[in-house]
Amino acid sequence: MNDPLNRNVVSAQSIPEVFGSMVFNDHVMRERLPKDTYKALKKTMELGKSLDRTIANVVANAMKDWAVEKGATHFTHWFQPMTGITAEKHDSFISPEGDTAVIMEFSGKELVKGEPDASSFPSGGLRATFEARGYTAWDPSAYAFIKDHTLCIPTVFCSYSGEALDKKTPLLRSMEVINKQALRILRLFGNTGTTRVNTTVGPEQEYFLVDDKLYRQREDLILCGRTLFGAKPPKGQELEDHYFGVIKPRVMDYMADLDQELWKLGIFAKTEHNEVAPAQHELAPIFNNTNLATDHNQLTMEIMKKVARRHGLACLLHEKPFEGINGSGKHNNWSISTNTGVNLLEPGDSPRENAQFLLFLTAVIKAVDEYQDLLRVSVASAGNDHRLGANEAPPAIVSIFLGDDLTEILDAIESGSPYSKRDAEELKVGVHILPRFPKDTTDRNRTSPFAFTGNKFEFRMLGSDLSIAGPNIILNTIVAEELSQFADVLEKAADFNTELQELIRKTISEHKRIIFNGNNYSEEWVQEAERRGLLNLKTTADALPSFIAPKNLELFTKHKIFTTTELHSRYEILMEVYCKKLHIEALTMVDMARKQILPAIAKYSSLLTKSALEKKQLTCDNACAYEVEIVKELSTDATGLLDSVRKMETDLERAENESDITARAMFYKDTVLSGMAAVRSYADHAETITAKEYWPFPNYTDLLYSL
Ligand code: ADP
Ligand code: MG
Numbered sequence: 167m168n169d170p171l172n173r174n175v176v177s178a179q180s181i182p183e184v185f186g187s188m189v190f191n192d193h194v195m196r197e198r199l200p201k202d203t204y205k206a207l208k209k210t211m212e213l214g215k216s217l218d219r220t221i222a223n224v225v226a227n228a229m230k231d232w233a234v235e236k237g238a239t240h241f242t243h244w245f246q247p248m249t250g251i252t253a254e255k256h257d258s259f260i261s262p263e264g265d266t267a268v269i270m271e272f273s274g275k276e277l278v279k280g281e282p283d284a285s286s287f288p289s290g291g292l293r294a295t296f297e298a299r300g301y302t303a304w305d306p307s308a309y310a311f312i313k314d315h316t317l318c319i320p321t322v323f324c325s326y327s328g329e330a331l332d333k334k335t336p337l338l339r340s341m342e343v344i345n346k347q348a349l350r351i352l353r354l355f356g357n358t359g360t361t362r363v364n365t366t367v368g369p370e371q372e373y374f375l376v377d378d379k380l381y382r383q384r385e386d387l388i389l390c391g392r393t394l395f396g397a398k399p400p401k402g403q404e405l406e407d408h409y410f411g412v413i414k415p416r417v418m419d420y421m422a423d424l425d426q427e428l429w430k431l432g433i434f435a436k437t438e439h440n441e442v443a444p445a446q447h448e449l450a451p452i453f454n455n456t457n458l459a460t461d462h463n464q465l466t467m468e469i470m471k472k473v474a475r476r477h478g479l480a481c482l483l484h485e486k487p488f489e490g491i492n493g494s495g496k497h498n499n500w501s502i503s504t505n506t507g508v509n510l511l512e513p514g515d516s517p518r519e520n521a522q523f524l525l526f527l528t529a530v531i532k533a534v535d536e537y538q539d540l541l542r543v544s545v546a547s548a549g550n551d552h553r554l555g556a557n558e559a560p561p562a563i564v565s566i567f568l569g570d571d572l573t574e575i576l577d578a579i580e581s582g583s584p585y586s587k588r589d590a591e592e593l594k595v596g597v598h599i600l601p602r603f604p605k606d607t608t609d610r611n612r613t614s615p616f617a618f619t620g621n622k623f624e625f626r627m628l629g630s631d632l633s634i635a636g637p638n639i640i641l642n643t644i645v646a647e648e649l650s651q652f653a654d655v656l657e658k659a660a661d662f663n664t665e666l667q668e669l670i671r672k673t674i675s676e677h678k679r680i681i682f683n684g685n686n687y688s689e690e691w692v693q694e695a696e697r698r699g700l701l702n703l704k705t706t707a708d709a710l711p712s713f714i715a716p717k718n719l720e721l722f723t724k725h726k727i728f729t730t731t732e733l734h735s736r737y738e739i740l741m742e743v744y745c746k747k748l749h750i751e752a753l754t755m756v757d758m759a760r761k762q763i764l765p766a767i768a769k770y771s772s773l774l775t776k777s778a779l780e781k782k783q784l785t786c787d788n789a790c791a792y793e794v795e796i797v798k799e800l801s802t803d804a805t806g807l808l809d810s811v812r813k814m815e816t817d818l819e820r821a822e823n824e825s826d827i828t829a830r831a832m833f834y835k836d837t838v839l840s841g842m843a844a845v846r847s848y849a850d851h852a853e854t855i856t857a858k859e860y861w862p863f864p865n866y867t868d869l870l871y872s873l
Contacts, residue, residue: 222274290735368453485629494630560615567614
């Protein structure tokens with residue numbers, strides 16, 4: 167097909183062929199591997215064992231042949247270090263043959279293990295520089311794929327002493343743990359057919375698109391991903407005319423191109439629409455196993471940015487690119503599913519299915535209540551602090567929305583009183599069929615941070631930029647912990663149904679404080695939550711210390727998700743990243759203020775002053791009132807701006823000299839952030855009284871209505 171943008175646009179009929187065409191998936195493996203090798207590999211994948219070298223050689227060779235046919239010249243171990251983005255180091259397939267020729271080669275050794283010179287990745291002190299190298303190891307549970315003429319092997323990244331240096335290793339560990347504990351529960355319900363339980367995730371991804379030419383004129387967007395200056399535009403999102411609005415042709419072209427790039431990589435890109443803010447959009451994939459969903463979400467974010475460039479656009483994934491306009495989040499739809507395709511958070515039709523559903527449901531309720539702090543930590547970042555609690559995203563207080571129907575059922579079970587929609591009869595778990603509680607479409611609560619939506623939970627506190635690995639490590643682990651406690655009790659039960667009923671009743675009674683079906687954006691909820699004793703960890707600096715609280719350390723070490731050292735190193739990294747992000751933002755502000763904004767104010771003031779002096783030669787009254795007033799106002803702004811910039815410079819020096827990381831984070835939160843607000847207020851005011859042609863970079867109207 168002819169396309170002016172030179173995209174690889176395919177016809178609608180060929181989408182099924184294009185889908186997954188760049189993935190070395192099960193279908194390709196079956197086709198290209200000798201039967202025995204295929205079987206051995208599948209077994210390794212299922213059991214999570216390490217791969218025999220001879221098998222690895224055969225697999226590697228088949229992968230290489232397939233990749234070369236598709237135009238790949240290089241391979242890379244693709245991994246997810248603690249930076250939150252993905253990393254890759256490319257090696258070509260070439261291998262010398264004699265002095266003048268090469269052949270394309272890829273060995274089992276290269277497939278299975280890699281040694282990037284990875285000394286510069288954050289390790290939180292885990293890797294002393296004398297043993298700086300970490301190694302990458304193939305994760306056969308995720309398929310290899312081709313991107314930019316490179317065969318990418320999904321890998322985990324560890325230190326030589328075996329400590330995890332990435333986000334993938336603990337995620338895989340958490341998948342194992344929830345598998346193990348959920349299977350214990352299923353066996354108690356007489357299920358012997360299920361051999362594997364996985365969690366599933368569908369992450370809805372929000373983003374902004376702006377014209378790339380404008381983006382490149384803003385140092386703050388380039389360096390920090392968000393605007394640090396910008397007066398409120400005359401039109402924001404108040405008319406609510408963008409949400410689900412007609413998609414503009416340029417954006418439509420972008421989305422079509424993006425879909426196809428994602429489909430080639432086997433990513434189920436499904437739904438695309440305009441979001442609430444001008445220039446804001448969303449992409450939702452069909453859900454997948456959490457491990458794959460995590461890889462796919464990382465790839466989606468990367469490809470969103472890449473495809474945008476091709477269309478003369480810049481894709482902003484920052485949680486809060488524009489002040490006064492909604493930021494972007496990511497809804498992590500999460501459920502638990504068996505290898506036989508049963509969703510364990512689906513109520514089902516029989517008393518047995520209902521009882522099992524209630525047990526999984528109450529496990530989630532207990533988990534969210536007991537580990538509110540960890541869920542909050544899992545979404546904490548400097549960028550997301552601008553959203554949570556800002557009446558556009560859920561508050562920093564974690565609570566669960568269940569809907570009125572399901573809450574009433576739980577109330578009836580707890581109190582042992584008859585359920586109103588049933589004739590004066592008590593609900594006996596495991597005996598009675600639960601009344602239907604249809605997914606409520608009329609009053610689905612969009613303000614809740616953690617909502618039950620019929621057969622899954624939607625964790626809505628994630629920022630758009632975040633790797634979903636972190637929140638899912640926490641979700642998998644905390645629910646696994648509760649399932650293990652339940653299994654401990656029920657495995658000893660003399661009468662299963664009676665003890666089950668009692669366990670569910672007791673759990674509801676002890677943890678129902680976490681359930682809230684009202685408006686989470688309201689001030690009353692903040693007070694009510696405080697009365698209930700729920701946590702309100704407002705910022706990243708407030709939240710992060712609970713990551714290493716004794717109860718959480720115990721949880722992580724019990725299930726072997728993190729060792730004590732790993733946990734502490736991660737805490738350090740998260741704190742460091744928070745401080746560094748704010749440091750870079752503050753420096754960027756100083757730079758823009760000194761080199762762009764103050765000179766612009768001076769230039770425009772000078773113009774006005776010259777004009778006033780000229781006019782002075784006239785005799786009429788008030789001839790220069792406008793010039794004089796504006797010059798005065800601009801002078802006040804310029805003085806305020808310079809003073810606040812100077813204070814910022816001193817503060818940043820103080821911050822750098824603070825050696826205690828927790829104290830440093832608090833200093834950024836309490837002092838640097840308010841300093842940034844001061845700098846911004848002078849600059850934004852000056853912008854509103856300066857002629858547009860004198861302002862040194864595109865303003866909010868330019869950026870938000872550029873397409
Ligand atoms: P919305 O939240 O916008 O109303 P939906 O409820 O249709 O949208 O679904 C949102 C996301 O939830 C989609 O990515 C979808 O694939 C995902 N999803 C649906 N079922 C599950 C499940 N069992 N596990 C995980 N994610 C799921
Ligand atoms: Mg949603």
